């Protein structure tokens with residue numbers, strides 16, 4: 176087995192461990208953070224089903240972003256929807272046999288890749304063009320956008336410029352899952368694409384990309400608007416009350 180194959184196998188195992196452990200740690204931290212006050216942004220749902228629907232609308236349509244800023248909304252939504260299609264298309268590397276819906280989504284995944292790039296360029300442009308946004312933009316914002324753009328571009332180049340042996344790519348990743356490692360093709364574009372993906376997996380639990388799980392823990396979005404019907408008490412406040 177080549178050095179590259181072993182190196183990438185180790186990198187992906189480490190990156191997966193960091194991603195999973197990092198996400199669990201962060202989600203536990205979010206879940207344990209007290210929400211001492213009722214601060215649902217009104218008008219807010221008055222029961223749990225309503226809250227579930229509100230969160231679903233946030234996830235699917237980015238509802239509050241739409242109300243807040245149309246430019247960020249349109250580019251953000253294009254990027255995320257593209258990413259969603261790309262993720263579905265990539266599932267073919269990890270499952271065998273490939274499920275019918277994943278087979279059917281393949282061509283849309285390519286448009287998803289293009290949409291991803293368009294959305295990212297729009298989001299990045301605003302960090303240069305809008306004074307107020309440029310002022311609060313940090314190096315990490317640029318680095319994360321660059322990382323995502325480069326992953327997208329190397330992916331699209333493999334599709335449209337220099338083809339890679341996707342069957343071998345699949346065998347390698349199936350091998351990682353079944354602990355039966357098979358050779359990874361040594362195409363430069365693929366190696367760069369995968370190295371960037373490893374980087375993304377490792378930085379994810381320490382970056383602003385945590386807004387994905389974070390959304391579900393936002394008190395302004397996940398609280399039921401029933402302060403009169405049910406007294407709101409954080410768990411630590413309950414124990415104080417008994418003293």
Ligand code: HEM
Pocket residue numbers: 258261264265268284285287288289291323326327328329330331332333334338339341344348365368372
């Ligand atoms: C272990 C994970 C990944 C593997 C094995 C992988 C592999 C590949 C391969 C082999 C291609 C070329 C497809 C073709 O020629 O038909 C590709 C394309 C692409 N990849 Fe990835 N990739 C991974 C993760 C990602 C991630 C996390 C993103 C986005 C953040 C991404 C974005 C893209 C895009 C936009 C394309 C072009 C559209 C397409 O062909 O699907 N990839 N990827």
